[in-house]
Amino acid sequence: MAMSAIRDFSLPTPAQCSVMDDEARATVGIGTLMERAGWAVAREIRKQFRPCRVLVLCGPGNNGGDGYCAARHLERAGWPVSVAALAPPRPQSEAAAAASRFRGPHVPFTAESARRADLVVDAVFGAGLSRAPSSDVMEVLSASRMLVAVDMPSFIDGTTGEVLCDGSHDALSGDGPSRDGPSGDALPDYALPDYTLTVTFVRPKPGHVLPAGRRKCGTVVCADIGMPLSCLEAARPDIFLNAPGLWHVPAMSPEDHKYTRGVVSLCAGAVMPGATRLAAAGARASGAGLVRISAGENACAYRLGAPGLVIDDAPLATLLEDVRRKVWLCGPGLTGAEVEASLPLLLDAGRIVLADAGALGWAAGNPGRLAGVAVVTPHIGEFTRLFGAPGADRVCAARRAARELDAVVVLKGSVSIVAAPDGRVALNDHASPALATAGSGDTLAGVIGTMLAAGMPRWEAACAGVWIHGEAGRNAGDWPIAEDLDRCLGAARAEAIRRDAATVEPGAGGLACETQDLAVKRPA
Ligand SMILES: NC(=O)C1=CN([C@@H]2O[C@H](COP(=O)(O)OP(=O)(O)OC[C@H]3O[C@@H](n4cnc5c(N)ncnc54)[C@H](OP(=O)(O)O)[C@@H]3O)[C@@H](O)[C@H]2O)[C@@H](O)CC1
Ligand SMILES: Nc1ncnc2c1ncn2[C@@H]1O[C@H](COP(=O)(O)OP(=O)(O)O)[C@@H](O)[C@H]1O
Numbered sequence: 185m186a187m188s189a190i191r192d193f194s195l196p197t198p199a200q201c202s203v204m205d206d207e208a209r210a211t212v213g214i215g216t217l218m219e220r221a222g223w224a225v226a227r228e229i230r231k232q233f234r235p236c237r238v239l240v241l242c243g244p245g246n247n248g249g250d251g252y253c254a255a256r257h258l259e260r261a262g263w264p265v266s267v268a269a270l271a272p273p274r275p276q277s278e279a280a281a282a283a284s285r286f287r288g289p290h291v292p293f294t295a296e297s298a299r300r301a302d303l304v305v306d307a308v309f310g311a312g313l314s315r316a317p318s319s320d321v322m323e324v325l326s327a328s329r330m331l332v333a334v335d336m337p338s339f340i341d342g343t344t345g346e347v348l349c350d351g352s353h354d355a356l357s358g359d360g361p362s363r364d365g366p367s368g369d370a371l372p373d374y375a376l377p378d379y380t381l382t383v384t385f386v387r388p389k390p391g392h393v394l395p396a397g398r399r400k401c402g403t404v405v406c407a408d409i410g411m412p413l414s415c416l417e418a419a420r421p422d423i424f425l426n427a428p429g430l431w432h433v434p435a436m437s438p439e440d441h442k443y444t445r446g447v448v449s450l451c452a453g454a455v456m457p458g459a460t461r462l463a464a465a466g467a468r469a470s471g472a473g474l475v476r477i478s479a480g481e482n483a484c485a486y487r488l489g490a491p492g493l494v495i496d497d498a499p500l501a502t503l504l505e506d507v508r509r510k511v512w513l514c515g516p517g518l519t520g521a522e523v524e525a526s527l528p529l530l531l532d533a534g535r536i537v538l539a540d541a542g543a544l545g546w547a548a549g550n551p552g553r554l555a556g557v558a559v560v561t562p563h564i565g566e567f568t569r570l571f572g573a574p575g576a577d578r579v580c581a582a583r584r585a586a587r588e589l590d591a592v593v594v595l596k597g598s599v600s601i602v603a604a605p606d607g608r609v610a611l612n613d614h615a616s617p618a619l620a621t622a623g624s625g626d627t628l629a630g631v632i633g634t635m636l637a638a639g640m641p642r643w644e645a646a647c648a649g650v651w652i653h654g655e656a657g658r659n660a661g662d663w664p665i666a667e668d669l670d671r672c673l674g675a676a677r678a679e680a681i682r683r684d685a686a687t688v689e690p691g692a693g694g695l696a697c698e699t700q701d702l703a704v705k706r707p708a
C-alpha cells in the first residue's frame with residue numbers, strides 16, 4: 185500500500201498499534217509519546233469544556249499513563265483534578281513515571297467518586313483491553329455524568345467496535361431496553377455509558393468507525409503526537425477508512441466517448457424488472473457511457489423503461505460476442521433459475537461480473553458457484569447464507585470470505601466493509617440511514633458496475649461505488665426512495681473527484697482524517 189494511503193486512511197488495529205509502539209520505543213520513546221498524548225487530551229478538554237471538577241480514572245497500562253499526564257496538564261491549567269487508580273502501574277514503567285509526576289489528590293476508584301466529578305476521563309484501558317472489564321469498572325464508568333475517553337472507551341474492542349462487557353453485550357448495545365440477554369442471563373445493574381468525546385492518537389482505530397464503538401465514542405478527535413510515519417508503516421495496517429484519495433475515480437475527459445466511459449450490461453429476468461431497472465439507473469446516473477439490459481424474451485417489460493437504456497432481446501451467447509461489453513451485473517431482479525442460465529455463460533466468456541441479490545441466493549450454502557466473479561455485494565442476511573454467520577468480527581469474516589472466493593466482498597450495512605482477496609479492507613461510514621430503503625442496494629450494484637466499466641481495479645471500484653452511493657444518500661433529502669438517489673449520483677461522483685484532487689500530497693501535511701468527526705489535531 186502506498187505510504188500516502190497509510191498516512192491518510194489507515195485504521196491500525198490494537199495489535200498493529202502494539203507493533204507501532206515497539207518501533208517507537210527504539211526511536212522517539214514511549215514516554216515522550218505518552219506525554220504528548222496526555223497533553224493532547226488536556227488540550228481537547230480545555231477546548232471543549234469549561235473548567236470543572238475532573239476525575240481521571242487510570243488503569244495499570246499506558247492508557248493509564250496517558251491519563252496521569254492529562255491530569256497533570258489540566259491541574260497546571262488550574263483545573264481541580266483528582267485521580268482514581270484501578271491498579272498501580274507496573275514499577276519502572278513509563279506509566280509509573282507519569283504517575284509519579286502527578287502530585288494532585290488521589291481518591292478511591294468508586295462510583296461515588298465518579299458521581300462527585302463534573303467530568304470523568306476514562307484512561308482505564310485502551311489498546312491493551314484484553315477481556316470484558318469487571319463490573320466494578322463498568323459501575324464507575326456508568327456513574328459518570330460526562331465522559332471523555334482516552335484512546336477508546338474502556339469497554340469497546342478497538343478491532344471490532346464491539347462492546348466487551350459481562351452479561352449480554354448485544355442487548356446492552358442494542359436499541360431496546362431488555363433485562364435479559366439472548367442467553368437468558370440477567371443483565372448487570374448498570375447502563376452502558378455514552379461518551380461526549382474520545383481523543384485518540386496517530387490514527388483512528390477500526391473500533392472508532394465500526395458499530396457499536398462509533399455510536400459510543402461521541403466526537404472522535406485524532407491527535408498527531410509525532411509518531412514517525414515509519415513506525416505506522418512497520419505495523420503494516422491493512423484496514424482503511426473509505427474516502428476519495430484511497431482510490432481515484434476517472435474524471436470526464438474532453439476526448440471521452442461512451443465506450444471510453446464504459447459499458448455496463450445487466451442480465452434481466454421475467455418477474456422482478458424493478459430491481460434490474462434500479463441497478464441500470466444507478467449505473468447510468470453515476471456516469472456509465474452506455475447501459476444495456478439483456479432481457480431475451482422479456483424485452484417488452486424493459487422497453488417501457490427509461491429511453492436512454494438499450495434493451496437487447498438476442499440470446500446472451502450472441503451478446504457476449506461484443507468484446508466491448510466487459511462488465512456485467514448478474515443478480516438484481518433474477519430468480520435462481522435465471523442466474524443459472526446466465527452467470528456460467530458470463531464467467532465462461534471471461535467477463536468482469538458483479539454478483540448481487542438473486543445470484544447470492546442461488547449460491548447460498550455453496551459459494552463455490554460464484555467462483556470467477558469479481559465482486560459480490562451481500563447484505564448481512566445474504567452473507568450469512570453464503571458464508572455462515574460472521575460473528576463479532578465482521579471485518580475478519582469479510583476478509584476470509586474474499587480470500588475464499590477470490591473476489592471483492594462488499595458486506596453492506598450502516599458501516600459497509602469492502603474486503604479484497606489480498607487482505608485489504610475499507611470501512612465505509614460515509615453513508616446515511618436514508619439508504620435503508622428497498623432497492624438502494626440495486627442502485628449500489630449499478631454504481632459499482634460503472635466504476636468497473638470505467639477501468640478501475642475491482643477493490644478500488646467497489647470502494648468508490650460504496651462511497652459515491654453513500655454521498656448520494658447523504659444528499660438525497662429526507663426519507664428518499666431508491667429512485668431519488670439517481671439524481672444525486674452525478675454530483676456525488678464529482679465530489680469524489682474533487683476531494684481526491686484536494687488530498688494532501690505526501691510530505692505536505694500531517695496524518696489526516698477526512699470524514700465526519702475524525703479530525704486530526706496537530707500539537708501547537
Ligand atoms: N500507539 C500509540 O500511538 C500510543 C499509545 N499510547 C497509549 O497506550 C495505550 C495502550 O497501552 P497498553 O498497551 O499498556 O494497554 P492498556 O490499554 O493500558 O491496558 C493494558 C493493561 O490493562 C490490563 N487489562 C486489559 N484488559 C483488562 C480487563 N478487562 N480487566 C483488567 N485488566 C485489563 C492488562 O492486563 P493483562 O491483559 O496483561 O492481564 C494490562 O495491565 C493506548 O490505548 C494509548 O492510550 C500512548 O501512551 C503512546 C502512543
Ligand atoms: N442505517 C444505514 N446507514 C447507512 N447505510 C445503510 C443503512 N442501512 C442500509 N444502508 C445501505 O443501503 C443499502 C441497502 O442495500 P440492500 O440491503 O441490498 O437493500 P435492497 O436489497 O433493498 O436493495 C446498502 O448499500 C447499505 O449499506
Ligand SMILES: [K+]
Pocket residue numbers: 247306307308309310333334335336337338
Ligand atoms: K480508555
